[in-house]
Amino acid sequence: MTLFTVAWRYLQGRFVTSVLTIVGVGLGVSLIIATFLLTRGIREGFIEGATDYGLIVGAKGSPTQLVLNVIFRMDAPMPNIPFRAYEDLQHDPRVEVAVPVAMGDAYQGFRYVATTDAYFAPFSGRRRAPALSAGRFFRSDVPEQPTYEAVLGADVARRTGLKLEDRFFEGEEMAAYPLTVVGVLRATGTADDRAIFISLASYWEMNELSRRAMVKPLTAVLIRPKRLSDLAALHRGWNVAPDIQAAFPTAVLLNIFNLLSLVEDVLLVVLGAVVIVVGLYLFVTMYNATFERRREIATMRALGARRSTILGIVLLESCALATLGGLAGILGGHGGAYLGAALLAARGGPPTHALAVNALQPVTFGAVIVLGALAGLLPAVLAYRTEVAENLAPL
Amino acid sequence: MIPAGPAVTLRGVRKSFPLAEGRQLQVLDVEHLELAAASCTVIQGRSGSGKTTLLNLIAGVSLPTAGAIVVRETVITTLPEPQRDRFRAEQIGYVFQTFNLLPAFSALENVMLAMLFGRAVPRRQQRARATALLGRLGLGARLAHKPAQLSRGEQQRVAIARALANNPPLILADEPCASLDAATAREVLAVFLAVCREEGNTLLIVSHDEAVLGAGDRLLDMAEINARAGAGA
Numbered sequence: 001m002t003l004f005t006v007a008w009r010y011l012q013g014r015f016v017t018s019v020l021t022i023v024g025v026g027l028g029v030s031l032i033i034a035t036f037l038l039t040r041g042i043r044e045g046f047i048e049g050a051t052d053y054g055l056i057v058g059a060k061g062s063p064t065q066l067v068l069n070v071i072f073r074m075d076a077p078m079p080n081i082p083f084r085a086y087e088d089l090q091h092d093p094r095v096e097v098a099v100p101v102a103m104g105d106a107y108q109g110f111r112y113v114a115t116t117d118a119y120f121a122p123f124s125g126r127r128r129a130p131a132l133s134a135g136r137f138f139r140s141d142v143p144e145q146p147t148y149e150a151v152l153g154a155d156v157a158r159r160t161g162l163k164l165e166d167r168f169f170e171g172e173e174m175a176a177y178p179l180t181v182v183g184v185l186r187a188t189g190t191a192d193d194r195a196i197f198i199s200l201a202s203y204w205e206m207n208e209l210s211r212r213a214m215v216k217p218l219t220a221v222l223i224r225p226k227r228l229s230d231l232a233a234l235h236r237g238w239n240v241a242p243d244i245q246a247a248f249p250t251a252v253l254l255n256i257f258n259l260l261s262l263v264e265d266v267l268l269v270v271l272g273a274v275v276i277v278v279g280l281y282l283f284v285t286m287y288n289a290t291f292e293r294r295r296e297i298a299t300m301r302a303l304g305a306r307r308s309t310i311l312g313i314v315l316l317e318s319c320a321l322a323t324l325g326g327l328a329g330i331l332g333g334h335g336g337a338y339l340g341a342a343l344l345a346a347r348g349g350p351p352t353h354a355l356a357v358n359a360l361q362p363v364t365f366g367a368v369i370v371l372g373a374l375a376g377l378l379p380a381v382l383a384y385r386t387e388v389a390e391n392l393a394p395l
Numbered sequence: 396m397i398p399a400g401p402a403v404t405l406r407g408v409r410k411s412f413p414l415a416e417g418r419q420l421q422v423l424d425v426e427h428l429e430l431a432a433a434s435c436t437v438i439q440g441r442s443g444s445g446k447t448t449l450l451n452l453i454a455g456v457s458l459p460t461a462g463a464i465v466v467r468e469t470v471i472t473t474l475p476e477p478q479r480d481r482f483r484a485e486q487i488g489y490v491f492q493t494f495n496l497l498p499a500f501s502a503l504e505n506v507m508l509a510m511l512f513g514r515a516v517p518r519r520q521q522r523a524r525a526t527a528l529l530g531r532l533g534l535g536a537r538l539a540h541k542p543a544q545l546s547r548g549e550q551q552r553v554a555i556a557r558a559l560a561n562n563p564p565l566i567l568a569d570e571p572c573a574s575l576d577a578a579t580a581r582e583v584l585a586v587f588l589a590v591c592r593e594e595g596n597t598l599l600i601v602s603h604d605e606a607v608l609g610a611g612d613r614l615l616d617m618a619e620i621n622a623r624a625g626a627g628a
Contacts, residue, residue: 001507001521013499299495302456303557304484304512306477389448389457392491 003309007316014289021285022325028278029329029368032271034336036360039264041341041352046072046253049190051222052126053099054231056247057085057238058220063247064255070101070220071249073111073191077103080217081244089221094234097123097224102203102217106196107170107179109346110156113195114203116140123224130192135164135183138199146202150179153195154187155345177206194345275371278325282375286318290379297383298391307384314380315373322372326365400468402565402597403430403453408462410448423448425462425620431612432467432564435588435598439608440617446601449617450567453599454487455479467564484513488558488596490587492570494550496542502529502553503538506560515561528556532586548579555587559594566591568600572607580606 011018051071058066059079068075080102089098102114113119117140122129138149152162162168167178179198187193200218204210210217223246225231231248238246290297297310334355341352410423423445430436440446451457453464455471464472466486471479483489488509496505506525510516516524529538532552542550551571558566571587572580588610591598600607601617608614 001504001511003511005504006508006511009497009499009504295495296497299491299497300508300512301480302454302483302489302491302495303509304480304487304561306480306512308477309512389451392451392456392495393493 003312004316004320007313007320010289010293010313010317011320017285017289018321021282021321022328024281025278025322025325025368025372026328026332028274028281029326029364030332030336031274033330033333033360033364034340035267035271036364037333037337037355038340038344038352039260039267040360041337041356042344043257043260044356045189045352046256050253051249052123053097053222053224053249054228055223055225055234055238056220056249057081057089057223057244058247060241060243060245063245064252066220066245066247067249067252069103070222071191073103073113073195078219080219081221083216083218085244086218086221089223092234094225094227094230095223096226097121097222099222100200100218101220101222102200103219104203104207105170105174107156107168108160110153110160110194110196112198112203112206114198114200116200119197119222125224128188130188131186132183133186135181137183138197138202141199141201144201146199146205148177148179148202148206149182149199151183151185151197152181153185153193153197155193156196157181157184173208174206177202278368279371279375282318282321282372283378285321286314286376286379287382289317290314290383293383294386294391295393297386298388301386301388302392310386311380311384314383315376318376318379319369319372322368322375323365325372326368329368330361330365400432401429401465402432402434402467403599404428404463404465405453406463406465408452408459408464410445410452410457411460419460421460423452423459423621425449428620430565430597430599432597433595434613435591435611436600436613436615437608437611438599438601438615438617438620439603440601440621441603444617445621446617447569449620450489450569450599450601453565454489454567455483481513484509485515485561486563486565488561488563488566490551490554490558490566490568490571492573494542494547494554494574496550496553496557498542501539501541502534502545502549502556505542505553506556509557509560513561515563525556525560528559529553531590532556546579547575548583551575551579551583552586555583555590559590559596562594563596565597565599568598568602570602570604571600572602572604577606580604584610 049072056066056070058070059081061078065075066078069078086098086100089095097118099115099118104112106112117137120130120137138151139147141147162181164181166181169175169178185192204216225234235246235248238244300310338355344352405425405428408425409421411419411421414420438446452459458472463470469482471482474482500508503525506528507521510521526538529535532555534549534552537545537549572584575583584607600611
């Protein structure tokens with residue numbers, strides 16, 4: 001028998017209280033872990049999904065909405081811009097790469113992104129170009145002869161179960177334009193995982209408005225300048241146009257991060273309150289347990305237990321509760337973060353890398369054990385000071 | 396081997412408790428008391444005569460206001476508290492009137508608990524010794540039972556096994572049969588005395604129970620031992 005056995009038996013002896021305390025601590029820790037994982041996951045998701053393009057040209061309106069819509073596939077869709085804007089940019093000597101993007105309907109909630117093969121091409125300064133895990137990219141078809149080929153993002157393939165050569169459409173009105181899966185992208189951890197890529201020709205033919213009006217609408221053009229110093233001039237030049245704006249993705253991201261920081265500050269205050277509540281809950285549990293156990297403590301002292309031994313037993317109990325609560329909380333927190341990330345993804349939220357293991361888990365775990373020790377300290381001192389002779393008789 | 400000197404010696408031991416207005420209530424005043432090694436002494440006395448206080452002082456659970464208590468050549472009244480605790484764990488067994496078993500622990504664990512606080516029994520032998528003791532006391536089939544699952548007589552036998560766990564030279568018993576019916580009291584007392592005699596323990600029982608009074612080698616009256624108590628209040 002060891003001191004830990006003694007502490008453990010006491011925890012078993014008040015099983016319901018112990019389990020409730022562990023659940024209480026676990027819930028608090030879950031909340032902390034899930035909140036940190038999600039807020040940091042959202043931030044990292046934005047960073048990971050950030051584009052390598054320096055400028056986005058789209059319809060006049062909110063630059064944040066333009067970036068969220070085009071890069072992260074969030075927020076409300078933007079109005080269209082004419083194909084001429086893309087042609088002008090293509091011929092602009094300051095532009096190295098210009099990629100047209102048109103976004104429209106969705107299949108099972110996954111947005112169609114019409115573009116050219118330039119979208120998948122590597123270029124100088126690009127961190128990672130989308131790569132295929134199966135099949136091939138769609139053909140660069142001519143406007144008059146769309147091929148209706150689709151390349152699926154990794155999440156789309158996984159969630160819809162679509163495979164190479166499968167044909168699909170959503171809604172009766174689209175039955176005349178079934179798409180065929182020709183490729184599946186590798187997972188990138190970005191919004192591309194949740195997109196269905198098709199050619200512009202296919203998109204325009206599938207879009208009733210463009211079919212009737214013989215127009216070629218685009219949502220945006222992604223720009224990579226030849227020199228960084230040209231960015232400001234390009235930005236200024238396109239923003240004087242009446243219906244078109246140019247937005248810096250990095251500036252929008254900074255705004256989003258500033259907003260996230262504010263949210264994180266508020267959450268920190270809430271989590272601070274959670275820590276206090278968890279600590280108080282542990283303290284009350286241990287205080288009551290120690291108070292009700294004065295006679296047993298006196299008996300152990302009469303059997304030869306030192307005051308420090310009694311102190312150690314109470315602290316071990318408190319730390320064991322905190323440890324089990326901490327472990328449950330870390331597991332629960334990851335579960336909560338996973339569910340939260342899935343919920344965000346299902347609602348078109350930002351890509352979230354919520355299950356990263358790093359210093360958060362060990363630091364939180366250590367902090368919970370320290371909290372357990374602190375919460376058990378006063379009850380332990382109460383036990384330490386228990387007078388033997390006074391408490392040996394039945395209370 | 397039984398040591399030549401007395402197992403316990405009390406010299407000029409007084410115990411008083413503070414009252415209001417700076418007065419003192421003296422509950423114990425023992426001029427001289429010796430217990431022979433390997434003997435069984437029974438001290439009788441009415442309730443409130445200071446019997447439990449006397450046991451607590453000999454056990455080192457509380458300290459006398461004055462005087463010296465020597466247990467097997469160790470003056471326990473001058474020992475620092477941690478050493479007194481260690482001394483008590485290894486040299487003294489204590490049997491309580493209401494057993495004082497720990498309800499969350501099995502019979503076996505209650506006995507092993509006493510060994511945790513001293514170094515008298517090596518850790519690897521603790522389970523075997525506790526099992527053997529409980530077996531000798533007729534509880535071989537009750538090792539895993541919690542106190543609530545045992546009869547009162549069985550509970551007191553577990554308490555006796557716990558007092559014997561570290562094979563202490565001195566065992567103190569405070570009204571060991573007061574919570575038991577007459578038949579169970581006789582049965583438990585017989586087992587208790589038999590085991591102590593076999594082990595060669597010095598036994599001091601305080602009781603006002605008729606069944607216990609004739610059980611020892613020596614019967615003392617608390618009124619005589621504590622003749623001067625209350626005089627100095």
